[in-house]
Amino acid sequence: MTSFHLSERDLQAAAESSALLAAPQAAHLRDCRQCQNQVATYQHLFAAAARLPQPAFAFDLTASVLAQLPKTKPAFPWVLCLVALPVVGVVGAFLALFGGTLVQAFQELPTLLGGGLVIVTGFLVAGQCVELLARHRRQMRLLSFS
Numbered sequence: 001m002t003s004f005h006l007s008e009r010d011l012q013a014a015a016e017s018s019a020l021l022a023a024p025q026a027a028h029l030r031d032c033r034q035c036q037n038q039v040a041t042y043q044h045l046f047a048a049a050a051r052l053p054q055p056a057f058a059f060d061l062t063a064s065v066l067a068q069l070p071k072t073k074p075a076f077p078w079v080l081c082l083v084a085l086p087v088v089g090v091v092g093a094f095l096a097l098f099g100g101t102l103v104q105a106f107q108e109l110p111t112l113l114g115g116g117l118v119i120v121t122g123f124l125v126a127g128q129c130v131e132l133l134a135r136h137r138r139q140m141r142l143l144s145f146s
Contacts, residue, residue: 004028006035015042068143077131084124091117 006014006025013020014029021029029035095102 005032006038011035011038012042014039015046065143070139070142072135072139077128080124080128080131087120 006021006028010021010025014025014035018026018029029039
């Protein structure tokens with residue numbers, strides 16, 4: 001018999017299934033009456049805990065969390081729309097007035113304008129995503145589960 005005993009973690013693992021133990025710990029368990037008794041105690045404890053009824057809370061956890069959430073404005077940052085709308089209008093008017101001239105002047109680069117619009121749109125969407133993420137983080141910090 002070896003001089004060491006199994007740790008509490010190993011004893012609990014053995015109580016669930018002896019296959020969860022490494023070979024040296026399993027060999028020790030076969031020879032050690034003290035560890036076998038502790039495993040039997042854990043098995044009894046696990047069985048008793050499995051027979052317990054599921055806990056019922058005296059409060060509605062969902063309602064408690066929802067009550068703590070701050071009332072927020074719509075998530076879409078309207079300031080970005082107010083800035084983007086005139087910019088898109090100016091770009092559209094510019095293209096309507098000078099688009100033909102620009103196409104003639106830059107016949108090989110007509111997609112550059114479309115690419116620029118895509119880039120501007122990408123920046124607007126990225127800014128909106130960053131704003132939504134920041135707002136979400138602020139709201140999560142406001143939650144308290146006490």
